[in-house]
Amino acid sequence: MSSAQIEIQLIASLVAVACAIPGTFLVLRKMAMISDAISHSILPGIVVGFFITQDLNSPLLILLAALTGVVTVVLVEYIQKTGLVKEDTAIGLVFPVLFSIGVLMIAKKANDVHLDIDAVLVGELALAPFDRLLISGVDVGPKALWVIGVILIITIVLLLAFFKELKLSTFDKGLAASLGFSPVIIHYGLMTVSSITTVGAFDAVGAILVVALMIAPAATAYLLTTDLKKMLSLSILFGVFSAIAGYWVAHQLDASISGSITTVLGFLFLLVYLFAPSKGVFAVMYREKQQRTEVSLLTFLLHLKNHDEERERHVNHLNEHINWQKVRSKTVLDLALKNNMIEINKNIVSLTVKGNAFTTQAIDYIITNEDAQIEDMKDDFFLFRG
Amino acid sequence: MKQNIAVQVDDLTVAYNYKPVLWDIDLEIPEGVLMAIVGPNGAGKSTLIKSILGILKPIAGSVRIYGKSYEKQRSLVAYVPQKGSVDWDFPTTALDVVTMGTYGSLGWIKRPRQKQKKAALEALEKVGMLAFKSRQISQLSGGQQQRIFLARALVQDAAIYFMDEPFQGVDATTEIAIINILKELRKAGKTVIVVHHDLQTVPEYFDWVTFLNVKKIATGPVRDIFNDDNLTKTYGINYKVSIQE
Ligand SMILES: Nc1ncnc2c1ncn2[C@@H]1O[C@H](COP(=O)(O)OP(=O)(O)OP(=O)(O)O)[C@@H](O)[C@H]1O
Ligand SMILES: [Mg+2]
Numbered sequence: 001m002s003s004a005q006i007e008i009q010l011i012a013s014l015v016a017v018a019c020a021i022p023g024t025f026l027v028l029r030k031m032a033m034i035s036d037a038i039s040h041s042i043l044p045g046i047v048v049g050f051f052i053t054q055d056l057n058s059p060l061l062i063l064l065a066a067l068t069g070v071v072t073v074v075l076v077e078y079i080q081k082t083g084l085v086k087e088d089t090a091i092g093l094v095f096p097v098l099f100s101i102g103v104l105m106i107a108k109k110a111n112d113v114h115l116d117i118d119a120v121l122v123g124e125l126a127l128a129p130f131d132r133l134l135i136s137g138v139d140v141g142p143k144a145l146w147v148i149g150v151i152l153i154i155t156i157v158l159l160l161a162f163f164k165e166l167k168l169s170t171f172d173k174g175l176a177a178s179l180g181f182s183p184v185i186i187h188y189g190l191m192t193v194s195s196i197t198t199v200g201a202f203d204a205v206g207a208i209l210v211v212a213l214m215i216a217p218a219a220t221a222y223l224l225t226t227d228l229k230k231m232l233s234l235s236i237l238f239g240v241f242s243a244i245a246g247y248w249v250a251h252q253l254d255a256s257i258s259g260s261i262t263t264v265l266g267f268l269f270l271l272v273y274l275f276a277p278s279k280g281v282f283a284v285m286y287r288e289k290q291q292r293t294e295v296s297l298l299t300f301l302l303h304l305k306n307h308d309e310e311r312e313r314h315v316n317h318l319n320e321h322i323n324w325q326k327v328r329s330k331t332v333l334d335l336a337l338k339n340n341m342i343e344i345n346k347n348i349v350s351l352t353v354k355g356n357a358f359t360t361q362a363i364d365y366i367i368t369n370e371d372a373q374i375e376d377m378k379d380d381f382f383l384f385r386g
Numbered sequence: 387m388k389q390n391i392a393v394q395v396d397d398l399t400v401a402y403n404y405k406p407v408l409w410d411i412d413l414e415i416p417e418g419v420l421m422a423i424v425g426p427n428g429a430g431k432s433t434l435i436k437s438i439l440g441i442l443k444p445i446a447g448s449v450r451i452y453g454k455s456y457e458k459q460r461s462l463v464a465y466v467p468q469k470g471s472v473d474w475d476f477p478t479t480a481l482d483v484v485t486m487g488t489y490g491s492l493g494w495i496k497r498p499r500q501k502q503k504k505a506a507l508e509a510l511e512k513v514g515m516l517a518f519k520s521r522q523i524s525q526l527s528g529g530q531q532q533r534i535f536l537a538r539a540l541v542q543d544a545a546i547y548f549m550d551e552p553f554q555g556v557d558a559t560t561e562i563a564i565i566n567i568l569k570e571l572r573k574a575g576k577t578v579i580v581v582h583h584d585l586q587t588v589p590e591y592f593d594w595v596t597f598l599n600v601k602k603i604a605t606g607p608v609r610d611i612f613n614d615d616n617l618t619k620t621y622g623i624n625y626k627v628s629i630q631e
Contacts, residue, residue: 028476083403161495168486172472178439178465179490226477226522
């Protein structure tokens, strides 16, 4: 690997981490669309900043553009508060206007400004290593690396300091307010960090990849865990993995790096969406099937408990009586046998002691409506386990 | 002997989008009562609580907690929001939610430690939910979620408790468990204010009641003012409840 290649991957990875952190909270606050809005509406801020500083990496430009991001949020909320339109409509109203203002400004001054809209939206990661930061003549690395590195450090410090506040106000705004943690301050803090990250990253990776890196890793992680800290770590992991894998995909296909990273992100999400252990599509299908079988099993055991007569408990009779197809009956019968709930003697089925105890307890819980208890009970009887 | 006033509300008017939903509310809640706030859907019950707790800014009026502004008395007040007000799919556990009750005493930046965790476990124990401490909150039943919210308020160890419909969607057993905890709080000298919908149980559960429907209709001891007249004024239709003596 050349040093430029390493630098590109490093920049992409840092951007991924810097995006995953605010992204996790945006996803949990159901504000994914806001990051899209910010990423577009910062354009006029960037242009004005560029007129003033003539340097896409200047801190002043970043602050000015980030301010436009926060203004977007304020405008969206203001329009929403009038109660005339919903939030998504408000977002759809605000950011195209701000974006177009930026486009017009670029077009007007196109001659003396070296800044084009493509670069803002898609970025050019491959060129990032060529823009070096010189400190009194010494080359200390690509500018983009420094910009995003500083932003990342600020983000991490803020996360560590205000993790508790972020969690509380994201989960329960009302309680946060009543305990004196102003949700408004935390909200705008998060919006400011998101805006700064977007601006700092757009030059290297483009606005669209920023949005993808904020939302996709967090949405993927959300499907895999029920713990906020793990969700944060997983988001970061997925972001960095996609950044590096995307780089090599682009390298192989000689394609755009940003485009490849976004594709990897989408692919990763799809995989997890299908195969996640508890929330994935297949897991849900499997669970539903298993629940159907469990209910059948219980019905079957109840039938056995209710009938002493041998003819009611004959294997063949059960097929007709409970009115199941052959396959279903066989599954249920096998399951009951495997768990030692029943015994079959000369084709007559009867409950074992364990089966009897299980059925009695199950009836109790069904009558008292305590679903949770049935789940615990299944653990006790090792049903379907092992 | 004059009783202390725990909560005093004067001329409170609150509006959403300039449409007032609470008009000129005056309310005095004496210390140590277990009070029900009753009124139809949309009467402004939740809004009243949120305004007292500084979650909403009123357009007029003032709120005093033991004679001082809410900001100064935060640590004296605990709050159980309406259950539907949070996202139960949020990635966190029962214990973690209860621990959030300690954040107020911690202040900004400081993290909960062993002491806070212990308090949270004790509160979980009190509401009979210790066995569920590591459960993800979406995997709790409605009644269990309600108990978690109650535990979170208990851990705040406050003097005044505001609860927005703690009996919403809970079964008889949980309802009795919750009301017993509330009565214990009252016995310990705390003031408990509960938004309540089941009019039948008001005389049995509460000793104080406030009728609210945009305006305050009446407030006082249940045995004096919980009558068909006030109910009719509040709910608009002719109401008949048999009050148990
Ligand atoms: N965020 C909001 N924006 C606009 N209007 C609101 C908002 N919240 C509540 N309202 C309106 O304010 C009025 C009072 O609402 P509030 O939630 O206080 O009623 P409530 O008495 O608690 O009702 P419920 O018994 O249904 O909980 C209602 O008419 C409601 O539509
Ligand atoms: Mg309400």
